[in-house]
Amino acid sequence: MPTRRELYDRAQRRRANLIATLSTGAVLLALVLLVPRAPGWEAVQRAFFNAEIFARTFPGLLQAFVLDVAIFAWCAPLIAVLSLALAIARDLRAPAFTPLRLAATAFIDVFRGLPVILVIYLVGFGIPGLGLPRPWNSPYLWGSLSLILVYAAYTAEVIRSGIDSIHTSQRAAALSLGLSEADTMRYVILPQAIRRVIPANMNLFIALQKDVALLSFIGPVEIFRQAGVYKSLMANFTPYVGAALIFLVITIPATRYADYLMARRKHD
Amino acid sequence: MTEALLETRGLVKRYGPHTVLNGIDLHIAPGQMTCLVGASGSGKSTLLKCLNLLEPIDDGQILLGEEDISEPGRDPQPLRQRIGMVFQSYNLFPHMTALENALLAPRRVHRKPRTEFLPAIEALFERFGLSAHMHHYPDQLSGGQQQRVAIVRALAMKPQVMLFDEITSALDPELVGEVLDVLRQLRAEGMTMILATHEMAFARELADTICFLDGGRVIEQAPPAAFFTAPEHARTRAFLARVL
Ligand SMILES: Nc1ncnc2c1ncn2[C@@H]1O[C@H](COP(=O)(O)OP(=O)(O)O)[C@@H](O)[C@H]1O
Numbered sequence: 370m371p372t373r374r375e376l377y378d379r380a381q382r383r384r385a386n387l388i389a390t391l392s393t394g395a396v397l398l399a400l401v402l403l404v405p406r407a408p409g410w411e412a413v414q415r416a417f418f419n420a421e422i423f424a425r426t427f428p429g430l431l432q433a434f435v436l437d438v439a440i441f442a443w444c445a446p447l448i449a450v451l452s453l454a455l456a457i458a459r460d461l462r463a464p465a466f467t468p469l470r471l472a473a474t475a476f477i478d479v480f481r482g483l484p485v486i487l488v489i490y491l492v493g494f495g496i497p498g499l500g501l502p503r504p505w506n507s508p509y510l511w512g513s514l515s516l517i518l519v520y521a522a523y524t525a526e527v528i529r530s531g532i533d534s535i536h537t538s539q540r541a542a543a544l545s546l547g548l549s550e551a552d553t554m555r556y557v558i559l560p561q562a563i564r565r566v567i568p569a570n571m572n573l574f575i576a577l578q579k580d581v582a583l584l585s586f587i588g589p590v591e592i593f594r595q596a597g598v599y600k601s602l603m604a605n606f607t608p609y610v611g612a613a614l615i616f617l618v619i620t621i622p623a624t625r626y627a628d629y630l631m632a633r634r635k636h637d
Numbered sequence: 638m639t640e641a642l643l644e645t646r647g648l649v650k651r652y653g654p655h656t657v658l659n660g661i662d663l664h665i666a667p668g669q670m671t672c673l674v675g676a677s678g679s680g681k682s683t684l685l686k687c688l689n690l691l692e693p694i695d696d697g698q699i700l701l702g703e704e705d706i707s708e709p710g711r712d713p714q715p716l717r718q719r720i721g722m723v724f725q726s727y728n729l730f731p732h733m734t735a736l737e738n739a740l741l742a743p744r745r746v747h748r749k750p751r752t753e754f755l756p757a758i759e760a761l762f763e764r765f766g767l768s769a770h771m772h773h774y775p776d777q778l779s780g781g782q783q784q785r786v787a788i789v790r791a792l793a794m795k796p797q798v799m800l801f802d803e804i805t806s807a808l809d810p811e812l813v814g815e816v817l818d819v820l821r822q823l824r825a826e827g828m829t830m831i832l833a834t835h836e837m838a839f840a841r842e843l844a845d846t847i848c849f850l851d852g853g854r855v856i857e858q859a860p861p862a863a864f865f866t867a868p869e870h871a872r873t874r875a876f877l878a879r880v881l
């Protein structure tokens with residue numbers, strides 16, 4: 370036998386669901402009815418939503434996307450390592466480490482302060498421009514390095530905010546047991562700090578996966594570039610829509626998962 | 638006077654312009670239980686942190702046995718291993734089980750595998766009625782259990798002296814007893830202890846010496862019988878009138 374409260378809640382829920390369904394339906398109906406009446410709709414449909422071109426180009430786009438994933442896959446671990454080193458270097462107190470601390474701070478300031486695309490141009494064109502022999506003139510190498518530099522700077526700041534968020538009483542407890550400063554960092558502070566910033570870092574890594582497409586400006590034929598090639602060949606924008614869908618299939622679940630982790634953090 | 642295990646001579650501690658401790662002389666004999674009492678803000682926590690070298694002192698000396706452990710420039714790490722400390726807010730490491738909490742320092746400090754320490758530490762958990770909770774994380778334990786684990790964690794380093802900073806103040810009243818029982822047990826085993834506490838009944842029952850901190854000094858120091866029944870200072874009497 371449900372209580373009065375449960376009956377009331379149930380009725381409220383039914384009402385809310387009904388309203389949500391009706392209003393969503395109304396908006397969709399309006400879109401379906403109104404958009405095709407726009408004067409340019411026929412042209413847009415042909416240029417962006419051409420089913421035949423979509424079917425022809427999609428496999429090629431998927432294949433090109435493998436390169437995006439590969440670039441992401443070799444950048445991500447290097448970013449993790451470099452950002453951790455930077456975050457720790459920024460926290461070193463001993464005077465002997467002052468140069469290291471200053472270098473880490475400068476590094477983070479510079480690469481957080483520049484647009485990604487500018488770093489990719491400067492590093493990706495600049496360094497091969499020195500006339501280095503193969504394979505040291507590869508745009509893959511220097512493009513990846515650009516992403517690593519920029520994203521390591523962002524990630525380092527996130528990790529550092531995590532370190533700062535661990536209460537000093539944890540440090541005091543560890544030191545009072547006779548642990549060294551280094552062990553206190555490694556076994557007590559960092560594990561807690563890193564756990565705390567996993568959701569924030571996941572969002573950064575989703576952004577990284579998207580920004581891999583920027584490397585197309587210096588050469589690598591990844592998905593965005595491949596879509597551009599198809600567009601030129603077929604004089605049609607549908608391949609860009611295909612590329613967008615492929616990105617979304619990866620990024621939406623990843624974003625949702627990060628949000629879920631973030632929400633779970635709030636509870637504990 | 639017997640040989641002191643821990644001693645301070647003219648200990649001064651300042652935070653900026655604010656002198657918190659202004660010439661503290663303590664003489665702690667082995668196996669003694671010393672209670673620090675005083676109003677909130679009188680410097681009890683600060684004194685304990687200084688004794689454990691978590692805070693540098695501005696003047697005076699701290700002697701552990703014969704050694705001056707407060708000598709500027711001395712590496713505090715090996716000295717802290719000989720002085721255990723338990724905090725009001727437990728400060729267990731939340732990402733480790735109770736057992737891992739207790740094993741961390743012995744393993745890292747002595748650089749030996751955990752099996753080397755496991756039997757002794759399991760025995761500690763057993764002794765304080767915590768065997769069932771060794772593999773629990775701090776957030777799965779009650780406040781009283783967490784605080785007892787924190788004591789076990791400090792004892793795992795086999796310290797010569799234990800410092801306790803109001804370790805029952807954050808506990809629900811019904812959990813205070815189980816933590817005080819641990820202290821009783823340690824006292825019976827002859828552990829040298831210094832407690833900052835508001836538990837006057839407990840101090841009266843078990844302390845060898847009670848030190849009353851006021852204005853950065855120990856203005857009265859006496860065995861509990863004398864301290865509670867015949868305090869010499871007006872300020873001590875005023876304090877006792879407030880807390881008893
Ligand atoms: N880290 C600190 N910085 C500045 N002042 C402090 C610090 N810690 C404690 N104090 C001050 O020192 C005094 C003594 O504090 P504390 O030792 O915590 O007292 P008690 O433990 O007896 O309540 C207080 O006035 C407090 O504000």
Ligand SMILES: [Mg+2]
Nearest residue numbers: 681682683803
């Ligand atoms: Mg205090």
